[in-house]
Amino acid sequence: MSISLSSHVLDTTLGKPAANMKLVLTTHNGQVIEAQTDDDGRCNDWANFSFSAGQYCLRFYTKDYLLSHHKEAFYPFVDVNFELTENGGHYHVPLLISPFGFSSYRGS
Structure with missing residues (x-):
């Protein structure tokens, strides 16, 4: 069984979905992959x-x-650390955001 990863950012x-947000994935071996959410706030493009x-x-x-959407941002970035088995x-790693809070969980 292969391992795959997706994400979704919701405001x-x-x-609404958070479109065009930059994401950076750092892998277990130190590789860095840049991506961006699409118009629906989703991302599953990790450069193959x-x-x-x-x-x-x-x-x-x-x-x-x-x-750009709220004129305020307490958190300049959010790091979510997780382990794949x-x-x-x-x-699926969703992020729920607002100008003054965030939450994440393992989705499906």
Whole structure:
């Protein structure tokens, strides 16, 4: 079973997806992959990276998005650290944001 990763960013203040947000994934072996959310706030484009078990960090660059939509941004970025396991299947890492808060969980 292969391992895959997706993400989705939702603006909880507006009740809408956060489009065009820069994301940076740092892999367990130190590789850095830049990506961006699409018009629906989703991202699953990791430059054809082949995922394997290990610890990863997904950095969401929230400041520009929050400033442009809310004129305020307490968090310039949000790091979500997580661990993928062998035969873990699909992993989904959503981020819920507002100018003064955020939340993440393992989605499906």
